[in-house]
Amino acid sequence: MPPARKRPRTYDPAKTRxxxxxxxxxxxxxxxxxxxxxxxxxxxxxxxTVRELAAHIAMAVESVSRTxxxxxxxxxxxxxxEWPFATAALAAAGAGRTRDFAREHPDLDAxxxxxxxxxxxxxxxxxxxxxxxxxxxxxxxxxxxxxRTIELVVHTDDLIAAVPGLDIPYDRQALAACTRLLADxxxxxxxxxxxxxxxxxxxxxxxxxxPRHTRGTPPNVVETDPLTWIRLATGRLDWATARxxxxxxxxxxxxxxSKLLPLMS
Numbered sequence: 407m408p409p410a411r412k413r414p415r416t417y418d419p420a421k422t423r424x425x426x427x428x429x430x431x432x433x434x435x436x437x438x439x440x441x442x443x444x445x446x447x448x449x450x451x452x453x454x455t456v457r458e459l460a461a462h463i464a465m466a467v468e469s470v471s472r473t474x475x476x477x478x479x480x481x482x483x484x485x486x487x488e489w490p491f492a493t494a495a496l497a498a499a500g501a502g503r504t505r506d507f508a509r510e511h512p513d514l515d516a517x518x519x520x521x522x523x524x525x526x527x528x529x530x531x532x533x534x535x536x537x538x539x540x541x542x543x544x545x546x547x548x549x550x551x552x553x554r555t556i557e558l559v560v561h562t563d564d565l566i567a568a569v570p571g572l573d574i575p576y577d578r579q580a581l582a583a584c585t586r587l588l589a590d591x592x593x594x595x596x597x598x599x600x601x602x603x604x605x606x607x608x609x610x611x612x613x614x615x616x617p618r619h620t621r622g623t624p625p626n627v628v629e630t631d632p633l634t635w636i637r638l639a640t641g642r643l644d645w646a647t648a649r650x651x652x653x654x655x656x657x658x659x660x661x662x663x664s665k666l667l668p669l670m671s
Contacts (some may be wrong), residue, residue: 482545484542
């Protein structure tokens, strides 16, 4: 696993809690509008239907409440910046759990209402430093909530892609946290300071081994918007397509990130 950054970015726990609740509320409002026909439609996530994707989002958020209810571990073992690299081994098993979860909860509106209520109650009564036994590893509640912004933002985008015309707003803080964590994960995967990756207005990171940039315009610069970056980092969009469609600009001999992406899928 790549080494963690010496000074990891910090996130305001109160803002993260609000962001998770807000984005889950945005998704819930959208899921309520889906017709039975739309729920049986395909998604870009293999053979998942829209219903299964919607159930997975609720399951990902419900995991916060579920792990809070478990006995806490003795100590943390997973740093926040290690989380993106620790999820790949769980992907296959997660697909099976999602299908089972979707079958067990056919009423999505009731599922979302129950999930939202449990989450609100648990967060109000649980401090951010509380340790959770999550599937990727033991980590604090505050850190785990940051990972939920990735689940929510990425799968919001998946839902929008699957249902033409579906409008789901992105909570600004959730989008910012998701963007920043994935940008920092790139810097962990490719440590260095020869390339500057800009994702305005949320993140700027330096990465890739080579001559260190000190001042002025960096010789190697990558710039893109938050959603394009998130799609690249999670395998929803490949580097070549993003370049061809002018969704990302890259200048310099060390500005090709194709071999570093995706970071997680």
